[in-house]
Amino acid sequence: MSTANIFLIIIGSVILAVAGAFLGLLYRGIDRKLVARMQARVGPPIIQPFRDVTKLFMKENIVPDGAVTWLYNAAPFLCLITSALLLLYIPLFGQTALLDTYGDLILILYLFIIPSLALVVGGFASSSPFATVGAQREMVMMMSYELPLAVVSITVAWVISHVTTANPFMLSTIAAYPVWNQVGPTGFIGVFLLLFTLMMVTPAEATKVPFDIAEAETELAGGVLVEYSGRNMGLFYLADGIKAFAIVSLIVALFFPYNLSPVFGIDVAWLAFIVDALFFLVKVFVLMFFSITLVRTSMARFKVSQASWIYIVVMSLIGLLGLVLIWLDFLV
Numbered sequence: 001m002s003t004a005n006i007f008l009i010i011i012g013s014v015i016l017a018v019a020g021a022f023l024g025l026l027y028r029g030i031d032r033k034l035v036a037r038m039q040a041r042v043g044p045p046i047i048q049p050f051r052d053v054t055k056l057f058m059k060e061n062i063v064p065d066g067a068v069t070w071l072y073n074a075a076p077f078l079c080l081i082t083s084a085l086l087l088l089y090i091p092l093f094g095q096t097a098l099l100d101t102y103g104d105l106i107l108i109l110y111l112f113i114i115p116s117l118a119l120v121v122g123g124f125a126s127s128s129p130f131a132t133v134g135a136q137r138e139m140v141m142m143m144s145y146e147l148p149l150a151v152v153s154i155t156v157a158w159v160i161s162h163v164t165t166a167n168p169f170m171l172s173t174i175a176a177y178p179v180w181n182q183v184g185p186t187g188f189i190g191v192f193l194l195l196f197t198l199m200m201v202t203p204a205e206a207t208k209v210p211f212d213i214a215e216a217e218t219e220l221a222g223g224v225l226v227e228y229s230g231r232n233m234g235l236f237y238l239a240d241g242i243k244a245f246a247i248v249s250l251i252v253a254l255f256f257p258y259n260l261s262p263v264f265g266i267d268v269a270w271l272a273f274i275v276d277a278l279f280f281l282v283k284v285f286v287l288m289f290f291s292i293t294l295v296r297t298s299m300a301r302f303k304v305s306q307a308s309w310i311y312i313v314v315m316s317l318i319g320l321l322g323l324v325l326i327w328l329d330f331l332v
Contacts, residue, residue: 012098017084017242019092024241025049027285031293038297049241056234064227066127075122076228076235082114083239086246091171094259094276104169105153108250112149112205115243116142119214119236123224134223137304138214144311145204151319152194152201156254159183159191159326175257187329193322195255197315199291202251204311206244209296213304248287256283 029046036043063069088099089108116138123135153169160168160177167173179191204211215223225236260279261272302310 009098013084013088016087016092016098020084020087020242020245021238023281023284024238024243024245025053027245027288028241030285031288034289034293035297049237053234053237056229056237057231059230061230061232062227064126064128067227068125068127071121071125072227073232075118075125076232076239079115079118079122080235080239080242082111082118083242083246086111087242087249089171090246090249091175091253091257092249092280093273094261094280095273096172096175100170100172104167105157105171105174106169108171109146109149109153112243112247113142113146115239118239119224122228122236123214126227128227130226131224134214134216134226137216138224140304140308141204141211141213141311144308145201145315148197148311148315148319149201151316151323152198153254155194155319155323155326158323159187162330171253171257174254178257179255183326184329184332186332187326190322190325190329191255193318193325195251197319197322198251198254199287200295200315201311202244202247202287202291203295204307205247206292207240208244208292210299210302211307212301213307216301244288244292245284248284248291251287251291252280252283 026046026049028049029044032048033043033046063072086108089097089103089111091097091100120135120138120142123131123138156174156179157168159179159182160174163177163182164173166176180188183191203209207215215225225233228236258279259272259276260266261275264275266272266275
């Protein structure tokens with residue numbers, strides 16, 4: 001790799017991290033406003049998350065007595081860095097991922113685990129009993145939703161492998177052969193079930209109600225984050241927004257990798273980029289509304305045993321049913 005390419009990757013990484021943080025916080029503000037309206041409340045202004053982050057970075061960073069200081073302080077940075085790293089491998093704004101040729105869907109699934117592990121490490125390192133319970137819950141949730149997430153990812157790649165010899169786990173390959181176009185009526189239902197499964201995984205990946213069991217303010221006073229404040233809390237806050245944006249962007253990449261510029265025959269590069277980027281943001285907003293906002297407005301927090309059963313049993317079975325329907329479609 002040339003020096004120029006390395007420089008471009010570094011600059012692109014910074015731009016994507018800033019864009020991901022901005023859009024993550026913006027959606028968080030829109031989400032809070034929509035939830036408030038649906039619950040007949042006024043709600044905070046849309047820019048409130050930006051104010052919250054600014055305030056957190058201005059406050060004192062307190063480390064509790066008994067904490068493993070270096071691990072306690074490292075966890076927020078690890079969470080933020082790995083959350084931002086996801087954006088380098090996921091196609092954004094209708095374009096190919098910045099590091100498309102350096103990683104595939106398998107790598108992305110592994111990267112999604114690390115921010116959750118950082119939360120767990122930070123909780124255990126804080127020496128708080130509330131944080132310890134929250135960290136244990138986060139581990140249970142993490143192990144629970146990984147199975148349906150893996151079922152969906154492998155099934156999509158398996159479908160793509162029937163139409164090309166290219167690596168079916170590469171998101172650029174999946175974008176070139178949209179999964180909806182590769183199946184018949186029965187398989188279409190199967191793909192819809194896979195989409196539903198992945199959308200139900202989204203609230204847990206984003207630690208939102210009803211799957212914010214590791215934080216559970218009314219039970220654990222904040223859970224894994226109970227001892228965090230100041231800059232460290234601000235880093236976790238930013239990472240949360242970026243990760244939520246990343247998981248929904250992954251849904252777009254797997255199931256809706258379509259652009260509008262070819263449909264309208266737009267050949268001008270900058271105009272095509274604007275049209276495709278705006279269309280991408282619309283897709284992200286719609287998916288976020290249905291997978292996060294609507295779900296957390298209409299449901300109360302689950303118990304950890306209930307949430308685990310939903311993912312390990314119900315969502316996994318729905319994903320496997322989708323796989324079976326697609327398999328039957330190929331047989332026909």
